[in-house]
Amino acid sequence: MLAPVIRYLRFWGELASFLWQTLTGLKMVYRRFPLIVQQIDFIGIQSLTILTFSGIFIGAVMSFQTYVALDLFGMESFLGASVGLALSRELAPVFAGIMVAGRAGAAIAAEIATMRVTEQIDALDALGTDPYDYLITPRLIAGVFSLPLLYGYFLLVGCLAGYFVGVVILDADGSIFWYRLAWAVDINDIFQGSIKAAIFGFFLSLMGCFYGFNANNNAQGVGIATNRAVVITSLLILFSDYVLTAYLPYDPSNLIYNGD
């Protein structure tokens, strides 16, 4: 009866301690600049292909479904506004976060867990290098920095795919698509989407590193660490997306339609 509570408390205690150790590495972060760049390449640049495809499909299906619904009420001119708002506020940060968690978060967990199993982390310690400072801090910074940029890319690709499906395939008006998109989506939407993406980037790096670092010393431990990192990160992204949407300030007054 008490065991799950103790396990739960221990998890949060270990996570807090892990995060604290990682944050203490920030004061020496300038020494790790090459490692941060390397991780930005891995988490950011190397995720572009998967985000291109997922952005195309999400933007396309969003445009298709929305067009069908709006057409029923003769409001297909609002297609650009719907696609732009949905992508900028919710779909782009959440899908970019989940896709990168599946690719880079899993890889981070597997790599660090393998280092744990093969005693490479003990070797770092034995050689006098702090593993948090060397392994974790650069990945955390790279995650927070990369995801807002990937969000922007996903948003662009998604809007272009939405335009293609809505205008080229379903025959909506192209100039009205972009006009309504620019009317509905303001800088605050992009800013909040970027904040969400940065937080999701923090989660995926943190959980990948945390589960990898604390993996059991066997091959099964690598699999379990990878699995948990992806599952927990995905759930955290969905949960925190709701919390952020509910509590980040949002002023939709620009959406009041006055007939122009």
Added chain:
Amino acid sequence: MATKAGSSDNVGERFNGEYAVEINGLQKSFGPFHVHQGINLKVRKGTITYIMGGSGVGKSVLLKQIMGFIRPDAGKVIVNGESIHEASMRDTKRIRHSMGVLFQNGALFDSLSVYDNVSFTLKEQLHLPKSELDARVKSLLESVGLTFEHSKKMPAQLSGGQRKRIALARAIAMKPSIMMYDEPTTGLDPLTTDMVTKLIRETNDQYNLTSIVISHDTNVALDVAEELAFLKDGIVQYVGEPKGVFSDQNPDVREFFASGRKRLKL
């Protein structure tokens, strides 16, 4: 007295006491498993000491406690005159600078080349210029019987024996005074075992080290060790010269070492 980290690249400046490592009444449990129940052991400076015992007796746990990776539940671990068992994180790291360790499978960093592995500590701790780094790496590789040509290779391209040599070169880069080996010959073929054993002996002499070797290879231990400790049931059952194991009063000690000899005769 051991030097402070960073004050010199020769962290192996010698402690003047007789023993490099002193372990008194060491106890360690993991849940219901009482691994160590009062280990007492003194490792004389400059010797090659083998710590032997069957699987699961806590040999590697003992090594990790000497390194300060694991804290004991009770007892003392004194390294070069300093208590590592109760040292702060910062002091533990400083004391650890006087120790090098060769892990079971080398624990080379997979994503780094041989050059980057061997020069890792030199770059991290000393920030040496490239020309000096090259010279140091060349010298370290030669001291373990390899050439500078190997420095461009990745760990995946090396044989088991080469990995151990590179790991040893990396471990001795900062000139430690104590070198620890965790199962250095496990999983190696007889020729490579001979090579690694010879390397342990040569490195000990060349760098004036104290070597602690964790192993269950009785034949190699009887051949190489100057001191030998045998662990069973959470305590040290025998400590002394190798030749004494066959005449020891404890039947567990005689039986363990005789089994290795029997296998050799077969």
